[in-house]
Amino acid sequence: xxxxxxxxxxxxxxxxxxxxxxxxxxxxxxxxxxxxxxxxxxxxxxxxxxxxxxxxxxxxxxxxxxxxxxxxxxxxxxxxxxxxxxxxxxxxxxxxxxxxxxxxxxxxxxxxxxxxxxxxxxxxxxxxxxxxxxxxxxxxxxxxxxxxxxxxxxxxxxxxxxxxxxxxxxxxxxxxxxxxxxxxxxxxxxxxxxxxxxxxxxxxxxxxxxxxxxxxxxxxxxxxxxxxxxxxxxxxxxxxxxxxxxxxxxxxxxxxxxxxxxxxxxxxxxxxxxxxxxxxxxxxxxxxxxxxxxxxxxxxxxxxxxxxxxxxxxxxxxxxxxxxxxxxxxxxxxxxxxxxxxxxxxxxxxxxxxxxxxxxxxxxxxxxxxxxxxxxxxxxxxxxxxxxxxxxxxxxxxxxxxxx
Ligand code: AMP
Numbered sequence: 032x033x034x035x036x037x038x039x040x041x042x043x044x045x046x047x048x049x050x051x052x053x054x055x056x057x058x059x060x061x062x063x064x065x066x067x068x069x070x071x072x073x074x075x076x077x078x079x080x081x082x083x084x085x086x087x088x089x090x091x092x093x094x095x096x097x098x099x100x101x102x103x104x105x106x107x108x109x110x111x112x113x114x115x116x117x118x119x120x121x122x123x124x125x126x127x128x129x130x131x132x133x134x135x136x137x138x139x140x141x142x143x144x145x146x147x148x149x150x151x152x153x154x155x156x157x158x159x160x161x162x163x164x165x166x167x168x169x170x171x172x173x174x175x176x177x178x179x180x181x182x183x184x185x186x187x188x189x190x191x192x193x194x195x196x197x198x199x200x201x202x203x204x205x206x207x208x209x210x211x212x213x214x215x216x217x218x219x220x221x222x223x224x225x226x227x228x229x230x231x232x233x234x235x236x237x238x239x240x241x242x243x244x245x246x247x248x249x250x251x252x253x254x255x256x257x258x259x260x261x262x263x264x265x266x267x268x269x270x271x272x273x274x275x276x277x278x279x280x281x282x283x284x285x286x287x288x289x290x291x292x293x294x295x296x297x298x299x300x301x302x303x304x305x306x307x308x309x310x311x312x313x314x315x316x317x318x319x320x321x322x323x324x325x326x327x328x329x330x331x332x333x334x335x336x337x338x339x340x341x342x343x344x345x346x347x348x349x350x351x352x353x354x355x356x357x358x359x360x361x362x363x364x365x366x367x368x369x370x371x372x373x374x375x376x377x378x379x380x381x382x383x384x385x386x387x388x389x390x391x392x393x394x395x396x397x398x399x400x401x402x403x404x405x406x407x408x409x410x411x412x413x414x415x416x417x418x419x420x421x422x423x424x425x426x427x428x429x430x431x432x433x434x435x
Contacts, residue, residue: 032433033063033121034426035108037171038128039163044068044097046104048115048122049426053434059423064115066104070095079104081113088113097163101170125171125181126429128219128421130160130269132185134210139188139428142168142181150183156210156268159306182432184425189218190253190260197262197356213271215263217245217367221253223424224366224417229258231402231415232362240357242350245419246376247367248276248319250346254353262356264349270305274345276319279309314338321369321376343379350380360387362413371401371418387412 032053038045047062065082077092077100088107092100107113109121116122127142133153140146147168154161168181198213200206224243229236236258243253250273254262264272264280274280282305290296296304304313312319315338317327327335354360363384365377374396381391388411395405406414 032123032430033116034429035105035122035125035171036128036422036425036429037125037167038422038425039167040160042070044101044104044163044167045422047422048108049423051426051430053430057427059420062422064108064113066107068092068100068104079107081107083113083115085112097166098170098173101167102174105171105174119175120179122175122179124429124433125175125179126425127164127168127181127183128186128425129164129183130186130216131157131214132183132187133214134212136183136185137188137191139182139184139432141432142183146183156214180433182425182429184219184428186216186218187214189222190215190263192259193263194261200267211267213263213266215251215253215260216265216269217249217251217253217263218260219421219424220245220366220419221255221260221263223420224364225255225258227402227417227420228362228364228415231404231417232413234361240359240361241364242353242357242360242362243364243366244346244350244370244380245367246273246346246365246369246373249278250275250280250367250369252346252349252353254356256357262353273349274314274342275310276321277307277310277312279305279313280345311338311342314341321373325373325375339375339379343376346376346380347383350384354387360389360412362415363389364415364417366417366419371416372399377405377414377416381414384412389414 032051034049034051036047046066048064049060049062067080069078075093075095079090079092081088092103094100109116109118129150131153133156135149147165150161150165171181193215200211221243225236225241228241229239241255243255245251249269251263251265253260270278272280287301290301310319311324315324315335317323317335324335324339328339369376377396378391381389390407390410391414392405392407400416401418404413404415
């Protein structure tokens with residue numbers, strides 16, 4: 032079964048095609064075709080990169096229209112050097128990562144006109160992402176036709192059973208019923224990583240207490256007990272919680288009141304500062320990219336050192352909070368760009384957890400581990416590095432829904 036997955040961001044669009052072996056749907060496979068579109072900062076142009084077994088093709092597109100770009104991107108599935116399908120109708124189902132499912136969607140769903148309306152309504156909660164997700168859905172309908180089923184897989188769904196004390200904000204309760212509550216994000220990644228961790232540990236998921244650290248450009252933690260998310264650091268939006276690449280994470284709301292009252296900030300200016308100019312980038316003045324931060328630290332850049340230390344300080348204190356929520360810990364799991372690739376972040380995060388009996392194997396931590404346990408044999412807590420497979424998880428959800 033050919034499953035096309037679309038993962039739309041505010042300034043990029045990723046897509047891949049899996050051929051799922053219907054006898055072995057649980058086994059992650061490599062995509063047959065992978066495409067990425069970047070919209071660089073100047074207007075009116077996009078860069079398309081398509082990768083298949085026969086090589087990589089790059090193309091500059093002189094347009095800003097998501098539909099035109101998607102149309103070109105999808106055409107490379109059945110035309111030219113990157114062709115992997117005979118015709119468009121060889122796509123059996125299309126899965127979309129949709130960031131916000133609000134209180135409406137607690138699991139993946141086949142897209143109908145009503146689902147599209149709801150995703151559009153929820154755009155007020157996720158203004159950078161839900162509109163891009165919807166544009167992708169509409170564009171696929173126009174390009175592939177309406178007879179191919181499309182599925183929405185929500186980033187919030189995995190946290191839908193968050194206990195109420197973790198979900199409520201301590202503001203007047205009437206706001207809760209209006210949707211001002213903690214939702215949590217990165218759920219597709221948590222779903223995959225929790226299942227993969229149980230496989231690696233050779234234990235049933237419903238016996239485990241896990242803390243998963245999804246550390247990429249966006250960063251969050253989830254505390255998972257018996258396979259369910261019982262706490263997470265992101266909340267109403269993906270801005271809450273840990274310090275991230277360009278996002279601040281949690282800050283004193285009094286700062287926002289001060290900037291609104293005393294410095295005449297508008298809502299949009301606050302949004303720009305907190306989403307795009309803060310985090311590692313804002314504190315270091317160097318970059319949002321952990322590779323450049325660690326390089327600047329090695330070159331004795333004091334501000335980069337401060338940014339790294341603040342990132343680790345917040346990560347450690349959030350892990351500590353999750354340990355208390357779980358009442359103990361079986362495994363600490365690192366995933367996403369930083370979690371999978373930065374030995375420095377992993378070792379700094381683990382350093383102060385020795386009191387739990389957690390002991391990192393320094394050599395294993397350095398050896399680019401993928402889907403491995405990097406704790407010592409004697410460690411009382413396992414430490415895993417798991418390569419997250421969000422697109423694969425979306426493809427599996429499509430397979431599950433189409434089959435049923
Ligand atoms: P993601 O959002 O999961 O794609 O993660 C992207 C981020 O991962 C980048 O902005 C980098 O900060 C980080 N990253 C990727 N490769 C490395 C690496 N080798 N070392 C440290 N950080 C990395």
